[in-house]
Amino acid sequence: MPAVPLLTALYGERDRPDALTVDGRACSYEELLGAAGAVARRAAGTKAFAVEATASLETVAAVVGGLLAGVPVVPIAPDAGSGEREHILRDSGAEPLTVDFAERADHTGPPAGDTALVLYTSGTTGPPKGVLISRAAIAADLDALAAAWQWTADDTLVHGLPLFHVHGLVLGVLGALRAGSRLVHTGRPTPAGYAAAGGTLYFGVPTVWQRVVRDEEAARALSGARLLVSGSAPLPAPVFEELRRLTGHEPVERYGMTETLITLSTRAAGERRPGVVGTPLPGIVTRVADAADGIGELQLKGPTLFDGYLGRPDATAASYTADGWFRTGDIAAIEPDGVHRIVGRASTDLIKSGGYRIGAGEVENALLAHPAVREAAVVGAPHADLGQQIVAYVVASGVTEAELTDFVAARLSAHKRPRAVRFLAELPRNAMGKPQKRLLPPL
Template identity: 85%
Template sequence: MPYAPLLTALHGDTDRPDALRLSGRTCSYEELLGAAGAVARRADGLAALAVEAAPTLETAAAVVGGLLAGVPVVPVAPDAGPDERDHVLGDSGAQFVPVDFAERADFAAEPRGGTALVLYTSGTTGPPKGVLVSRAAIAADLDALAAAWEWTAEDTLVHGLPLFHVHGLVLGLLGALRTGSALVHTGRPTPEAYAAAGGTLYFGVPTVWHRVVREEAAAKALAPARLLVSGSAPLPVPVFEALHALSGHRPVERYGMTETLITVSARASGERVPGAVGTPLPGIATRVADPVDGIGELQLTGPTLFDGYLGRPEATAASYTEDGWFRTGDIAAVAADGTHRIVGRASTDLIKSGGYRIGAGEVENALLAHPAVREAAVVGAPHPDLGQQIVAYVVADGVAAQELTDFVASRLSAHKRPRAVRFLAELPRNALGKPQKRLLPPL
C-alpha cells in the first residue's frame, strides 16, 4: 500500500491553519507535511524509526515522516522506564532522529508497502512483543471505521488518548489524516477539556467517560456532538446509561486488539446496545470456539490482522488455530443478529464456579449499578468445593460487603454473586485506563 492513500488528508485541504491541534498548538496539513518531510530525510534508510510518543506536533511529524520514508515507526511511551525503553529499542533496532517542527523539507517518496508500525504489547509473561502492523491493514481498518461511523472531512475529532497505542495513534491520529477530519488532542482527557473542545466526534476509554458523567455539566456540553465512541475496555452499562441521560448520546462501542486493529463495532446509524460492541466490520469474519452456555473464545480472520510478532515466529504461530483463525483470548457471546458481547479475557475473566461458566464483566456491571460503587474488578480465586469462587474488588463508599453480594444476587443468578468482596482505594490501571487484574492484591 503506497503512502499517499494512507495519508489522504495530506493531499486534500492542506491550507486549513488549525487542521491539527495537539496540546494547544495548531498546524495545517501543509505545515505537517513539510515538517514530516524533514524527518523523512533523516529517517530514510533506517531499520526503524523510534518516536517519543507524547501528544505533540513533533510526534505527529515524526510518525508521518516515518510513513513517508517507508520506515517502520516504533512509538515509545514518554514515561517508559529504562528497562522497557532499552527492550523496545534493542528488540526493534529503532533509532531516534531529531525533530524540529519549524523545519520544512520535501521528500519524494516512492510507493511503499510493508510494515507501518511496530507496537509493543505486554502479555502475562515475558517482555513486551513487537506487533507488526502493515500499511494495508491500517488503511483497510480506517476505511471500514469511516464507513461504520460516517466519519468524514467535515468532522472534528476530539480525544486525549496516548499516542503509543492503537486507539490514540492509529484511530486518533492516522484516522484523522485518512479521513481529512480536523483533530483536537486535548493533552489530558479531562471532562473540562472535552466539554470545551467543540468537536463532532469524540473518542474515549471507559475511565474518561466515567469521569465525564461525574461532571454533569461536561457531559451535557457534549450534546451538540455527532457521535461518542468508547473503546479499549468494556464500557460499564451504568456509564453508558448516564452518558445517554446527560448528553442524549448512546455511545458507539467497538472491539479490537493491537494484533487485529478494530474488528467489531456498533454503527453510527444502527442500534447501540449497552454492554455490546456491535457486529463485524466488512471483511472480518468471527466465530466463537467451543461454546458452552453460548460463550467461548472469540476467533477471527480479515484484512486488518497483524503480520506477526517481530522475531518471534513461534509466538506468531501459536496465536493462530490450525485452520488460520486468530485466537483473541477474549471470551464472547454472539446473538442471533450478529451482535457481539465481550465477556472478558480467557485468562482472567472466565470464571468456572460450581460447574457454571461466569463472565467477570457481567458481575462487574451488576456491581457498578450500585450507587455506592465507583469501580469494580471481578476475578476467580481457587476454592476447594466450587473450583473457583467469585471475588470482587471494589472502590466504594458507605456500603458493606454483604450488601453488595446481595445486590448482585438480586440482579443476576444467585451463583453469580461474589463470595468475597475486598475494598480498595483505587484499582490498578494502565495508561488506557484498563484495570490490571494481575496487579490486584491477594485476598
C-alpha cells in the same frame, strides 16, 4: 500501499491553519507535511526508528514521516521504564529519533516498505512483543470505520488518548488524516478539555467516560456532538446509561486488539445497547470456538490483522489455530441478531465456579449499578469446593460486603454473587485506563 492514499488529507485541497491541534498547539496540513518530510529525509535508509510518543505535534510528524519514507515507526510510551525502553530498542533494532517541528523538507520518494508501525504489547505474559502493523491493514481498518461511523472531512475529532497505542495513534491521528477531519487532541482526556473542544466526534476509554459523567456540566456540553465512541475496554452499563441521560447520545462501542486493529463495532446508524460491541466490519469474519453456555473464544480472519510478532515466528504461529484463525484470547458470545458481546479475557474474566461459566464483566456491571460503587473488578480465585470463587475488588464508600453481595444476587443468578469483596482506594490501571487485574492484591 503508497503514501498518498493512506494520508489522503495531506494531499487534498482542503487545509486550514488549525487542521491539527495537539495539546494547545495548532498546525496546518502543509506545516505537518513539511515537518514530516524532514523526518522522512533523516529516517531514509534506516531499519526502523523509535520516537518518544508524547502528546505533541512532534509525535505526529514522526509517524507521518515514517509513513512517507516507508520506515517502520516504534512509538515508546513517555513513562516507559529504562528496562522496558532498552528492551524495545534492542528487540526492534530501532534508532531513537528526535523531531524538530520547525525543520521542514519536501519528500516525494516512494515508501520503502509496507510495515508502518511496530507497536509493543503490554508484556503480561513475558517480555513485550513487537506487533507488525502494515500500511494496508491500517488503510483497510480506517476505511471500514469511516463507513461504520459515518466519519467524514466535515467532522472535528476530539480525544486525549496516548499516542503509543492503536486507539490514540492509529484511529485518533491517522484516522483523522485519512478522513480529512479536523483533529483536536486535548493533551489529557479531561472532562473540561472535551467540553471546550466543540467536536462532532469524540473518542474515549471507559475511564474517560466515567469522569465525564461525574462532571454533569461537561457531559451536557457534549450534547452537540454527532457521535461518542468508547473502546479499549468494556464500557460499564451504568456509564452507558448516564451518557445517554446527560448527553442525549448512546455511545458506539467497538472491539479490537493491537494485533487485529478494530474488528467489531456498533454503527452510527444502527442500534446501540450496553454491553455489546456490534458486528464485524467489512472483510472481517468471526467465530466463537469451543462454546459452552453460549460463550467461547473469539477467533478472527480479515485484512486488518497484523503481519506477525517481530522476530518471534513461534509466537506468531501459536496465535493462530491449525485452520488459520487468529486466536484473540477473549471470550465472547454472539447473540441471535449477530451482535457480539465480549465477556473478557479467557485468563482472567471467565470464571468457572460450581460448574457454571460466569463472565466477570456481568458481575462488574451489577456492582457498578450500586450508587455507592465507583469502580469494580471481578476475578476468580481458587476454591476447594467450587473450583473458583467470585471475588470482587471495589472502590466504594458507605456500603458493606454483605450489602454488595445481596445487591448482586438480587439482580443476577445467585451463583453469580461474589463470595468475597475487598475494598480498595483505587484499582490499578494502565495508560489506557484498563484495570490491571494481575496487579490486584491477593485476598
